[in-house]
Amino acid sequence: MNQALKSALTNFSIRGNELCWGDMALSELARKHGTPLYIYCERIIQNKQQLLRNLLSENLHIYYAVKANPNPDILKIMGNFYDGFDVASAGELKRVLDAGFPAEVISFAGPGKSREELRCAIHEEIGCISVESQQEFEHIVQICSDVGKKASVSLRINPDFDLSGSGMKMGGGSKQFGVDTEKAPAILAAMADEPCINFKGIHIFAGSQNLHSEALLSGFENILKYAASLQQQIGIPIQWINMGGGFGIPYFAHEHELDLEFLGKGLDNLLKQYSSLLGYPKFILELGRYLVGECGVYLTEILYKKTSKEHIFLIMDGGMHHHLAASGNLGQSLARRPMPLTVVNRQNFPVEKVHVVGPLCTPLDTFGFVEIPRAEAGDIIGVFQSGAYGFSASPQLFLSHPAPKEVVIPV
Ligand SMILES: Cc1ncc(COP(=O)(O)O)c(C=O)c1O
Numbered sequence: 319m320n321q322a323l324k325s326a327l328t329n330f331s332i333r334g335n336e337l338c339w340g341d342m343a344l345s346e347l348a349r350k351h352g353t354p355l356y357i358y359c360e361r362i363i364q365n366k367q368q369l370l371r372n373l374l375s376e377n378l379h380i381y382y383a384v385k386a387n388p389n390p391d392i393l394k395i396m397g398n399f400y401d402g403f404d405v406a407s408a409g410e411l412k413r414v415l416d417a418g419f420p421a422e423v424i425s426f427a428g429p430g431k432s433r434e435e436l437r438c439a440i441h442e443e444i445g446c447i448s449v450e451s452q453q454e455f456e457h458i459v460q461i462c463s464d465v466g467k468k469a470s471v472s473l474r475i476n477p478d479f480d481l482s483g484s485g486m487k488m489g490g491g492s493k494q495f496g497v498d499t500e501k502a503p504a505i506l507a508a509m510a511d512e513p514c515i516n517f518k519g520i521h522i523f524a525g526s527q528n529l530h531s532e533a534l535l536s537g538f539e540n541i542l543k544y545a546a547s548l549q550q551q552i553g554i555p556i557q558w559i560n561m562g563g564g565f566g567i568p569y570f571a572h573e574h575e576l577d578l579e580f581l582g583k584g585l586d587n588l589l590k591q592y593s594s595l596l597g598y599p600k601f602i603l604e605l606g607r608y609l610v611g612e613c614g615v616y617l618t619e620i621l622y623k624k625t626s627k628e629h630i631f632l633i634m635d636g637g638m639h640h641h642l643a644a645s646g647n648l649g650q651s652l653a654r655r656p657m658p659l660t661v662v663n664r665q666n667f668p669v670e671k672v673h674v675v676g677p678l679c680t681p682l683d684t685f686g687f688v689e690i691p692r693a694e695a696g697d698i699i700g701v702f703q704s705g706a707y708g709f710s711a712s713p714q715l716f717l718s719h720p721a722p723k724e725v726v727i728p729v
Contacts, residue, residue: 320569323466323658325575326612326702329362329480337700339727345656345663345698346728348512353698354636354722355617358387358448358705360395360729362613362716367399369414370609376475377589379602381425383563384410385608386706387614391726393417396609402445404604405657412443423443425560426605427474427521429494437461446473446558448521450496452505462514462727471559474521475502479540481701483533484525484564495523499544503552505654510554518546519558519599527566531581534564538585549596557599565608569703571657576608607706614705616641616722619660620697621677634699637676637683640722642712644685644701645676656686662700664691674699 319710324561327337336343338360347357366653370380381400394417397403402423405411414424426439427448433724436454437593439711440461449471451454476498480490488495493714497505502520509517522541541561551554565576589601625631648655659674661667669689676683685701693699714721 319572320658322570322573322703323660325500325568326658327458329612330358332665334342335663335665335667337660337665342727343663344615344617344700345537348619348662348698351723351725353550353619354615354634354640356640356704356709356722356724357615358389358610358613358724358726360613361593362548362705363392363399363610364394364729366609366612368656369578373578374603375582375586375589376691377593378585378600381560381602381604382471382609383604383606384414385710387610387708388413388710389724389726390417391724392610393419395455395726398425400609402602406500408438411439412440415442420427425472425521425602427523429496433457433461435639437465438472439465441469442525442623443467445470446556446560447595449473449505449509449561450474452497452501455505455509459512459514468514470516470518472518472521472560473497473506473509474523475499477522477524477540477544479524479537481525481528481533481537481564483528483530485527487525489522489524489562496521502548506548506554513724516723517554519556519560520548521561523560523604524564526564528564529566531577531578531584532695534576534581535584535588537562537564537590542588546592546595555597555599557597558602559596559599560602560604562609563603563605565605567611567703567706568650569657572648580692583681600683611703611706614703615646616701616704616708618701620693620695620699623693623695629692630670630673632672632693632699634674636722637678637685639676639683639698639716639719640712641680641701641704641708643681643707644704647682648707648711656688657704658702659685659688659690659699660702661693662698664693664697665695667691677719
Protein backbone atom coordinates (compact mmCIF):
# COMPACT_ATOMS: atom_id res chain seq x y z
CA MET A 319 0.00 0.00 0.00
CA ASN A 320 0.96 3.64 -0.48
CA GLN A 321 3.04 4.29 2.68
CA ALA A 322 2.07 7.94 2.97
CA LEU A 323 -1.65 7.15 2.72
CA LYS A 324 -1.23 4.35 5.25
CA SER A 325 0.54 6.71 7.62
CA ALA A 326 -2.10 9.45 7.15
CA LEU A 327 -5.00 7.03 7.71
CA THR A 328 -3.69 5.82 11.08
CA ASN A 329 -5.52 8.82 12.53
CA PHE A 330 -8.86 7.77 11.02
CA SER A 331 -11.13 4.71 11.26
CA ILE A 332 -13.34 2.90 8.77
CA ARG A 333 -17.06 2.27 9.46
CA GLY A 334 -18.70 0.35 6.63
CA ASN A 335 -17.53 2.18 3.54
CA GLU A 336 -16.93 5.44 5.37
CA LEU A 337 -13.66 6.87 6.56
CA CYS A 338 -14.38 8.48 9.91
CA TRP A 339 -12.85 11.00 12.24
CA GLY A 340 -14.05 9.77 15.66
CA ASP A 341 -17.71 9.00 15.14
CA MET A 342 -18.10 11.42 12.23
CA ALA A 343 -17.86 10.19 8.65
CA LEU A 344 -15.69 12.54 6.60
CA SER A 345 -18.41 12.55 3.94
CA GLU A 346 -20.91 13.76 6.57
CA LEU A 347 -18.56 16.57 7.49
CA ALA A 348 -18.30 17.43 3.80
CA ARG A 349 -22.10 17.58 3.46
CA LYS A 350 -22.53 19.50 6.72
CA HIS A 351 -20.04 22.26 5.91
CA GLY A 352 -20.17 22.13 2.11
CA THR A 353 -17.34 21.39 -0.31
CA PRO A 354 -14.62 22.26 -1.14
CA LEU A 355 -13.57 22.15 2.48
CA TYR A 356 -10.48 21.94 4.62
CA ILE A 357 -10.94 20.22 7.96
CA TYR A 358 -8.24 20.45 10.62
CA CYS A 359 -8.48 17.96 13.49
CA GLU A 360 -7.26 19.54 16.71
CA ARG A 361 -6.66 16.17 18.36
CA ILE A 362 -4.03 15.31 15.73
CA ILE A 363 -2.21 18.57 16.51
CA GLN A 364 -2.42 17.77 20.19
CA ASN A 365 -1.11 14.22 19.74
CA LYS A 366 1.86 15.57 17.81
CA GLN A 367 2.61 18.11 20.50
CA GLN A 368 2.56 15.39 23.17
CA LEU A 369 4.85 13.20 21.07
CA LEU A 370 7.33 16.04 20.64
CA ARG A 371 7.23 16.93 24.31
CA ASN A 372 7.88 13.29 25.20
CA LEU A 373 10.69 12.71 22.75
CA LEU A 374 12.51 16.03 22.50
CA SER A 375 14.76 17.60 25.10
CA GLU A 376 13.10 20.10 27.45
CA ASN A 377 15.95 22.39 26.48
CA LEU A 378 14.50 22.86 23.02
CA HIS A 379 12.04 25.67 22.46
CA ILE A 380 9.64 24.97 19.62
CA TYR A 381 8.39 27.84 17.48
CA TYR A 382 5.54 27.36 15.04
CA ALA A 383 6.30 28.52 11.48
CA VAL A 384 3.12 30.42 10.68
CA LYS A 385 3.65 30.10 6.92
CA ALA A 386 2.64 26.43 7.20
CA ASN A 387 -0.93 27.38 8.12
CA PRO A 388 -1.89 30.91 9.21
CA ASN A 389 -5.56 30.10 9.91
CA PRO A 390 -6.54 32.15 13.02
CA ASP A 391 -8.05 29.16 14.86
CA ILE A 392 -4.90 27.13 14.19
CA LEU A 393 -2.75 29.99 15.54
CA LYS A 394 -4.76 30.02 18.77
CA ILE A 395 -4.11 26.30 19.22
CA MET A 396 -0.42 26.56 18.35
CA GLY A 397 0.21 29.45 20.71
CA ASN A 398 -1.10 27.38 23.59
CA PHE A 399 0.93 24.31 22.63
CA TYR A 400 4.31 25.78 21.68
CA ASP A 401 6.84 28.39 22.80
CA GLY A 402 6.59 30.97 20.05
CA PHE A 403 5.95 31.82 16.42
CA ASP A 404 8.22 32.22 13.43
CA VAL A 405 6.67 34.76 11.07
CA ALA A 406 7.74 35.68 7.54
CA SER A 407 5.87 38.96 6.99
CA ALA A 408 4.20 41.80 8.85
CA GLY A 409 0.91 40.20 7.81
CA GLU A 410 1.78 37.00 9.68
CA LEU A 411 3.05 39.07 12.60
CA LYS A 412 -0.29 40.84 12.81
CA ARG A 413 -2.16 37.53 12.65
CA VAL A 414 -0.25 36.25 15.70
CA LEU A 415 -0.96 39.46 17.65
CA ASP A 416 -4.62 39.31 16.61
CA ALA A 417 -4.78 35.72 17.86
CA GLY A 418 -3.95 37.15 21.29
CA PHE A 419 -0.25 36.32 21.74
CA PRO A 420 2.44 38.74 22.94
CA ALA A 421 5.01 40.21 20.56
CA GLU A 422 7.88 38.85 22.64
CA VAL A 423 7.18 35.25 21.47
CA ILE A 424 7.52 36.21 17.81
CA SER A 425 10.62 35.91 15.66
CA PHE A 426 10.63 37.33 12.15
CA ALA A 427 12.73 35.89 9.30
CA GLY A 428 12.68 36.48 5.56
CA PRO A 429 15.19 37.81 3.02
CA GLY A 430 13.05 40.73 1.84
CA LYS A 431 11.59 42.56 4.82
CA SER A 432 10.47 46.01 3.73
CA ARG A 433 11.24 49.11 5.83
CA GLU A 434 7.56 49.23 6.72
CA GLU A 435 7.66 45.64 7.98
CA LEU A 436 10.81 46.31 10.01
CA ARG A 437 9.22 49.43 11.49
CA CYS A 438 6.20 47.37 12.50
CA ALA A 439 8.39 44.66 14.12
CA ILE A 440 10.42 47.29 16.01
CA HIS A 441 7.31 49.21 17.05
CA GLU A 442 5.70 46.04 18.40
CA GLU A 443 8.96 45.08 20.17
CA ILE A 444 8.91 41.51 18.89
CA GLY A 445 11.19 38.88 20.45
CA CYS A 446 13.68 38.65 17.60
CA ILE A 447 14.23 39.99 14.09
CA SER A 448 16.34 37.58 12.13
CA VAL A 449 18.54 39.87 10.04
CA GLU A 450 19.39 38.52 6.60
CA SER A 451 21.79 41.13 5.13
CA GLN A 452 24.09 44.04 6.00
CA GLN A 453 21.63 46.47 4.38
CA GLU A 454 18.73 45.13 6.41
CA PHE A 455 20.80 45.65 9.56
CA GLU A 456 21.46 49.26 8.53
CA HIS A 457 17.73 49.82 7.97
CA ILE A 458 16.99 48.48 11.45
CA VAL A 459 19.56 50.76 13.08
CA GLN A 460 18.14 53.74 11.18
CA ILE A 461 14.55 52.96 12.17
CA CYS A 462 15.58 52.44 15.82
CA SER A 463 17.24 55.84 15.91
CA ASP A 464 14.23 57.45 14.14
CA VAL A 465 11.69 56.05 16.58
CA GLY A 466 13.90 55.88 19.69
CA LYS A 467 13.47 52.16 20.29
CA LYS A 468 15.77 49.17 20.66
CA ALA A 469 15.42 46.10 18.43
CA SER A 470 16.14 42.51 19.46
CA VAL A 471 17.96 40.83 16.61
CA SER A 472 19.73 37.67 15.55
CA LEU A 473 21.77 37.10 12.43
CA ARG A 474 20.58 34.55 9.91
CA ILE A 475 23.61 32.76 8.53
CA ASN A 476 23.84 30.82 5.29
CA PRO A 477 25.90 27.82 6.40
CA ASP A 478 28.73 26.33 4.38
CA PHE A 479 27.04 22.94 4.49
CA ASP A 480 23.67 21.90 3.06
CA LEU A 481 21.13 19.53 4.56
CA SER A 482 21.10 16.33 2.56
CA GLY A 483 17.73 14.71 1.89
CA SER A 484 15.71 17.93 2.16
CA GLY A 485 12.76 18.55 -0.18
CA MET A 486 13.86 22.20 -0.27
CA LYS A 487 17.29 23.56 0.61
CA MET A 488 17.62 27.02 2.17
CA GLY A 489 21.28 26.88 3.10
CA GLY A 490 24.65 25.97 1.63
CA GLY A 491 26.22 27.47 -1.47
CA SER A 492 24.99 30.71 -2.92
CA LYS A 493 21.58 31.61 -1.46
CA GLN A 494 19.30 34.61 -0.97
CA PHE A 495 18.78 33.59 2.66
CA GLY A 496 20.96 34.98 5.44
CA VAL A 497 24.60 36.11 5.17
CA ASP A 498 27.51 33.91 4.21
CA THR A 499 29.73 32.62 7.01
CA GLU A 500 32.69 34.76 5.84
CA LYS A 501 30.64 37.92 6.37
CA ALA A 502 29.03 36.88 9.66
CA PRO A 503 31.77 37.85 12.20
CA ALA A 504 31.92 41.51 11.11
CA ILE A 505 28.13 41.96 11.17
CA LEU A 506 27.87 40.19 14.52
CA ALA A 507 30.53 42.48 16.00
CA ALA A 508 28.64 45.53 14.69
CA MET A 509 25.40 44.20 16.17
CA ALA A 510 26.99 43.65 19.56
CA ASP A 511 28.45 47.20 19.51
CA GLU A 512 25.32 49.03 18.41
CA PRO A 513 23.54 50.61 21.41
CA CYS A 514 20.08 50.40 19.84
CA ILE A 515 20.47 46.66 19.20
CA ASN A 516 19.75 43.97 21.71
CA PHE A 517 21.90 41.23 20.16
CA LYS A 518 20.46 37.75 20.76
CA GLY A 519 22.28 35.23 18.61
CA ILE A 520 22.12 33.32 15.36
CA HIS A 521 19.62 31.61 13.09
CA ILE A 522 20.36 28.87 10.57
CA PHE A 523 17.61 27.25 8.54
CA ALA A 524 19.20 24.74 6.21
CA GLY A 525 16.22 22.99 4.61
CA SER A 526 12.72 21.61 4.94
CA GLN A 527 10.72 18.42 4.32
CA ASN A 528 13.45 16.06 5.50
CA LEU A 529 12.49 12.51 6.50
CA HIS A 530 16.02 11.33 7.32
CA SER A 531 16.71 11.62 11.02
CA GLU A 532 20.43 10.94 10.60
CA ALA A 533 20.80 13.72 8.05
CA LEU A 534 18.86 16.10 10.31
CA LEU A 535 21.06 15.18 13.27
CA SER A 536 24.21 15.72 11.32
CA GLY A 537 22.83 19.12 10.21
CA PHE A 538 22.16 20.10 13.83
CA GLU A 539 25.60 18.92 14.88
CA ASN A 540 27.15 21.07 12.14
CA ILE A 541 25.16 24.07 13.37
CA LEU A 542 26.20 23.61 16.99
CA LYS A 543 29.84 23.01 16.08
CA TYR A 544 29.78 26.15 13.95
CA ALA A 545 28.10 28.19 16.72
CA ALA A 546 30.76 27.09 19.23
CA SER A 547 33.64 28.04 16.95
CA LEU A 548 31.95 31.31 15.97
CA GLN A 549 31.45 32.27 19.61
CA GLN A 550 35.11 31.60 20.29
CA GLN A 551 36.15 33.57 17.22
CA ILE A 552 34.07 36.69 17.92
CA GLY A 553 34.23 36.57 21.72
CA ILE A 554 30.58 37.61 22.01
CA PRO A 555 28.06 35.41 23.84
CA ILE A 556 25.57 33.77 21.50
CA GLN A 557 22.55 33.32 23.71
CA TRP A 558 19.94 32.43 21.09
CA ILE A 559 20.55 29.60 18.66
CA ASN A 560 17.71 29.02 16.21
CA MET A 561 18.66 25.74 14.58
CA GLY A 562 15.85 25.74 12.02
CA GLY A 563 14.14 22.39 11.73
CA GLY A 564 13.05 20.77 8.50
CA PHE A 565 11.21 17.80 10.04
CA GLY A 566 9.19 16.26 7.20
CA ILE A 567 6.01 14.21 6.90
CA PRO A 568 5.34 11.47 4.34
CA TYR A 569 3.56 12.74 1.23
CA PHE A 570 4.41 10.17 -1.41
CA ALA A 571 3.96 6.41 -1.86
CA HIS A 572 7.44 5.29 -0.79
CA GLU A 573 7.93 7.76 2.08
CA HIS A 574 8.04 6.70 5.72
CA GLU A 575 7.58 8.73 8.87
CA LEU A 576 10.54 10.45 10.45
CA ASP A 577 12.14 8.46 13.29
CA LEU A 578 11.44 11.02 16.00
CA GLU A 579 12.65 8.79 18.80
CA PHE A 580 16.09 8.44 17.23
CA LEU A 581 16.18 12.12 16.38
CA GLY A 582 15.09 13.12 19.89
CA LYS A 583 17.79 11.00 21.54
CA GLY A 584 20.45 12.29 19.20
CA LEU A 585 19.41 15.90 19.76
CA ASP A 586 19.42 15.38 23.49
CA ASN A 587 23.01 14.11 23.36
CA LEU A 588 24.05 17.02 21.15
CA LEU A 589 22.50 19.60 23.46
CA LYS A 590 24.16 17.97 26.49
CA GLN A 591 27.47 18.19 24.68
CA TYR A 592 27.14 21.78 23.46
CA SER A 593 25.02 23.50 26.09
CA SER A 594 27.79 24.16 28.62
CA LEU A 595 30.34 24.83 25.88
CA LEU A 596 28.10 27.58 24.53
CA GLY A 597 27.20 29.03 27.93
CA TYR A 598 23.66 27.60 28.16
CA PRO A 599 21.97 29.48 25.31
CA LYS A 600 18.32 29.21 24.32
CA PHE A 601 17.97 26.54 21.61
CA ILE A 602 15.09 26.94 19.18
CA LEU A 603 13.53 24.75 16.53
CA GLU A 604 11.08 26.32 14.10
CA LEU A 605 8.71 23.77 12.63
CA GLY A 606 5.70 24.07 10.37
CA ARG A 607 4.49 21.06 8.45
CA TYR A 608 5.57 18.57 11.12
CA LEU A 609 3.24 20.24 13.63
CA VAL A 610 0.14 20.70 11.48
CA GLY A 611 0.57 18.86 8.17
CA GLU A 612 -1.17 15.70 9.27
CA CYS A 613 -4.16 17.38 10.92
CA GLY A 614 -5.67 18.58 7.65
CA VAL A 615 -7.86 16.89 5.03
CA TYR A 616 -9.05 18.66 1.90
CA LEU A 617 -12.51 17.36 0.97
CA THR A 618 -14.03 17.87 -2.48
CA GLU A 619 -17.08 16.49 -4.23
CA ILE A 620 -16.87 14.71 -7.55
CA LEU A 621 -18.98 16.76 -9.95
CA TYR A 622 -18.57 14.56 -13.02
CA LYS A 623 -17.20 11.18 -14.00
CA LYS A 624 -16.33 10.93 -17.65
CA THR A 625 -14.17 8.96 -20.01
CA SER A 626 -11.87 10.27 -22.70
CA LYS A 627 -10.52 7.57 -25.01
CA GLU A 628 -9.44 4.79 -22.64
CA HIS A 629 -9.07 7.05 -19.55
CA ILE A 630 -11.50 7.83 -16.72
CA PHE A 631 -11.61 11.35 -15.27
CA LEU A 632 -13.13 12.34 -11.94
CA ILE A 633 -13.75 16.08 -12.04
CA MET A 634 -13.90 17.63 -8.58
CA ASP A 635 -15.37 20.89 -7.31
CA GLY A 636 -11.95 21.74 -5.81
CA GLY A 637 -8.48 21.87 -7.28
CA MET A 638 -5.08 23.51 -7.43
CA HIS A 639 -6.49 26.98 -6.73
CA HIS A 640 -7.14 25.73 -3.17
CA HIS A 641 -4.43 23.11 -2.94
CA LEU A 642 -1.49 23.79 -5.19
CA ALA A 643 0.65 21.19 -3.41
CA ALA A 644 -1.81 18.41 -4.29
CA SER A 645 -1.34 19.25 -7.97
CA GLY A 646 2.43 18.82 -7.51
CA ASN A 647 3.16 22.42 -8.43
CA LEU A 648 4.40 23.74 -5.08
CA GLY A 649 7.88 22.33 -5.59
CA GLN A 650 7.87 19.60 -2.93
CA SER A 651 9.88 17.49 -5.34
CA LEU A 652 11.02 17.52 -8.92
CA ALA A 653 8.57 14.83 -9.96
CA ARG A 654 4.85 15.52 -9.83
CA ARG A 655 3.55 12.70 -7.68
CA PRO A 656 0.11 12.35 -6.10
CA MET A 657 -0.43 13.25 -2.46
CA PRO A 658 -2.28 10.66 -0.33
CA LEU A 659 -5.91 10.67 -1.47
CA THR A 660 -8.90 8.36 -1.51
CA VAL A 661 -12.68 8.26 -1.92
CA VAL A 662 -13.72 8.70 1.69
CA ASN A 663 -17.20 7.14 1.35
CA ARG A 664 -16.29 4.08 -0.78
CA GLN A 665 -13.61 2.40 1.30
CA ASN A 666 -14.52 -1.24 0.58
CA PHE A 667 -15.20 -0.78 -3.12
CA PRO A 668 -13.03 -2.35 -5.80
CA VAL A 669 -10.38 0.02 -7.05
CA GLU A 670 -9.92 1.54 -10.49
CA LYS A 671 -7.28 3.76 -12.00
CA VAL A 672 -8.54 7.26 -12.68
CA HIS A 673 -7.36 10.81 -13.28
CA VAL A 674 -8.43 12.97 -10.33
CA VAL A 675 -8.71 16.52 -11.65
CA GLY A 676 -9.96 19.93 -10.57
CA PRO A 677 -12.40 22.27 -12.33
CA LEU A 678 -9.83 24.72 -13.75
CA CYS A 679 -9.14 25.13 -17.45
CA THR A 680 -5.58 23.90 -17.27
CA PRO A 681 -4.01 20.44 -17.37
CA LEU A 682 -1.93 21.52 -14.36
CA ASP A 683 -5.08 21.14 -12.28
CA THR A 684 -4.56 17.41 -11.76
CA PHE A 685 -4.20 15.67 -8.40
CA GLY A 686 -2.94 12.43 -9.91
CA PHE A 687 -3.49 9.33 -12.02
CA VAL A 688 -4.25 7.01 -9.14
CA GLU A 689 -5.81 3.71 -8.15
CA ILE A 690 -8.64 4.51 -5.74
CA PRO A 691 -12.03 2.96 -4.83
CA ARG A 692 -14.47 3.11 -7.74
CA ALA A 693 -16.34 6.39 -7.40
CA GLU A 694 -19.29 8.23 -8.96
CA ALA A 695 -20.41 11.82 -9.20
CA GLY A 696 -21.50 13.00 -5.75
CA ASP A 697 -18.82 11.00 -3.91
CA ILE A 698 -16.20 12.74 -1.80
CA ILE A 699 -12.46 12.73 -2.39
CA GLY A 700 -10.21 13.38 0.61
CA VAL A 701 -6.64 14.60 0.20
CA PHE A 702 -4.69 13.83 3.36
CA GLN A 703 -1.54 15.46 4.88
CA SER A 704 -3.13 18.78 3.87
CA GLY A 705 -2.81 20.78 7.09
CA ALA A 706 0.32 22.66 5.94
CA TYR A 707 0.96 24.67 2.77
CA GLY A 708 -2.60 24.04 1.61
CA PHE A 709 -5.04 26.88 1.12
CA SER A 710 -2.66 29.73 2.01
CA ALA A 711 -0.01 28.40 -0.40
CA SER A 712 -2.37 28.24 -3.39
CA PRO A 713 -3.31 30.61 -6.23
CA GLN A 714 -6.84 31.04 -4.93
CA LEU A 715 -7.72 33.96 -7.20
CA PHE A 716 -6.99 32.01 -10.36
CA LEU A 717 -10.32 31.62 -12.21
CA SER A 718 -12.29 33.40 -9.46
CA HIS A 719 -13.84 30.38 -7.79
CA PRO A 720 -15.05 30.85 -4.20
CA ALA A 721 -12.61 30.12 -1.38
CA PRO A 722 -12.94 26.77 0.42
CA LYS A 723 -14.24 26.74 3.97
CA GLU A 724 -11.75 25.91 6.71
CA VAL A 725 -13.10 24.21 9.80
CA VAL A 726 -11.21 23.20 12.92
CA ILE A 727 -12.76 20.10 14.46
CA PRO A 728 -12.28 20.59 18.21
CA VAL A 729 -10.89 17.85 20.45
C1 LIG B 1 12.97 30.15 7.73
C2 LIG B 1 11.98 29.05 7.74
N1 LIG B 1 11.55 28.58 8.91
C3 LIG B 1 10.63 27.58 8.98
C4 LIG B 1 10.11 27.01 7.84
C5 LIG B 1 9.09 25.95 7.98
O1 LIG B 1 9.42 24.75 7.31
P1 LIG B 1 8.57 23.44 7.52
O2 LIG B 1 7.13 23.78 7.35
O3 LIG B 1 9.04 22.50 6.48
O4 LIG B 1 8.82 22.95 8.91
C6 LIG B 1 10.53 27.47 6.58
C7 LIG B 1 10.00 26.89 5.35
O5 LIG B 1 10.24 27.30 4.25
C8 LIG B 1 11.49 28.53 6.52
O6 LIG B 1 11.93 29.01 5.36
